[in-house]
Amino acid sequence: MERSNAVTFLGNPLTLIGSELKPGDPAPNATVLKQDLTPVNIHDYKGHTLLISVVPSIDTSVCSAQTKRFNEEASRLPESVKVLTISMDLPFAQKRFCGAEGIDKIEVLSDHREGAFGQAYGTLVKELRVLSRAVFVVDPQGIIRYAEYVPEITQHPNYDAALQAVRQLIS
Secondary structure (H helix, E strand, O other): OEEEEEEEEOOEEEEEEOOOOOOOOEOOOOEEEOOOOOEEEHHHHOOOEEEEEEOOOOOOHHHHHHHHHHHHHHOOOOOOEEEEEEEOOOHHHHHHHHHHHOOOOOEEEEOOOOOHHHHHHOOEEOOOOEEOOEEEEEOOOOEEEEEEEOOEOOOOOOHHHHHHHHHHHHO
């Protein structure tokens, strides 16, 4: 399924591939790659509260800031919460970025191979083959409890709302 004009980049309308997910929907499974190229499935994290931060490219200022912010916040969350950042960046670039920026509290994963995550979560940008900016919170049973698709790719997500959704699940 394609969603035309679902997001913009610098005011230009873009098409997202996949359905828009809403709170109450089951979190789809998708295979992404760790930085050592081993595959991991989203459903492998069942039993944990998940905060999934989706960024177009970690090498851009907003994506970098978003990744750093959630890494910082992860240090204040219990181990039952897993924070994932997913982008289409190659795992090698992600590893370089994480090392250079001290990203050590979250997992940074790559959807570059198939775009399976982007399609399953409705964040794959057809025209650019990157992921649009989004944040999802998934409960330990695998149900989406918070979903934000940021309408303009160059804008920040609502960090406070996402973190509040996580805190509600762990309190």
